Amino acid sequence: SQQGEEDPQALSIQEGENATMNCSYKTSINNLQWYRQNSGRGLVHLILIRSNEREKHSGRLRVTLDTSKKSSSLLITASRAADTASYFCATVNTNAGKSTFGDGTTLTVKP
Amino acid sequence: DAGVTQSPTHLIKTRGQHVTLRCSPISGHKSVSWYQQVLGQGPQFIFQYYEKEERGRGNFPDRFSARQFPNYSSELNVNALLLGDSALYLCASSQLGAGNTEAFFGQGTRLTVV
Numbered sequence: 224s225q226q227g228e229e230d231p232q233a234l235s236i237q238e239g240e241n242a243t244m245n246c247s248y249k250t251s252i253n254n255l256q257w258y259r260q261n262s263g264r265g266l267v268h269l270i271l272i273r274s275n276e277r278e279k280h281s282g283r284l285r286v287t288l289d290t291s292k293k294s295s296s297l298l299i300t301a302s303r304a305a306d307t308a309s310y311f312c313a314t315v316n317t318n319a320g321k322s323t324f325g326d327g328t329t330l331t332v333k334p
Numbered sequence: 335d336a337g338v339t340q341s342p343t344h345l346i347k348t349r350g351q352h353v354t355l356r357c358s359p360i361s362g363h364k365s366v367s368w369y370q371q372v373l374g375q376g377p378q379f380i381f382q383y384y385e386k387e388e389r390g391r392g393n394f395p396d397r398f399s400a401r402q403f404p405n406y407s408s409e410l411n412v413n414a415l416l417l418g419d420s421a422l423y424l425c426a427s428s429q430l431g432a433g434n435t436e437a438f439f440g441q442g443t444r445l446t447v448v
Contacts, residue, residue, distance in 0.1 A: 258439075263444075326376045
């Protein structure tokens, strides 16, 4: 299976609810990044969390990283219809010079 | 400031042909990475260039090649196109090597091979 696998594959919630997406990975990383993609367009960077960090916040976004469990989660609070998109985590190994993406979580926020 | 720009935005090619995709990074960014995204999947890493040198390569056949120019723009070349090469090709730029800082993505080039 892939490095950087997101769970669930699809999530549907009502506006105002919180959305939680999880990401698991297999190898050591330098950092982990979360991205958003609308309808097959370019990816928008959301948050970068380094391997020595445990939690990071940005507006309505909260990311956690547990390197012992090789997992990360993205929480979107008070969701809006505009948050409807696919969300990807990317694990980064700077020595290998590459970022590895999972297949994403498709979030639908119903108005 | 202009973001990452990719050209062309859409392209239709025939099997066996060759294609060149172009990417201009954000001014001041020295690293460019290329990704292939097939419909319904996440982006797959193809190449990373930093300071005009290849710093990373994904599991793609030798039909795929790339280079970075002195102005840090980059080209991705694909020879002998196959139907399976149809995808969205994404370019990302960052100030430092891949992953050290956040990467900014272009809108991609949608390649269709018929």
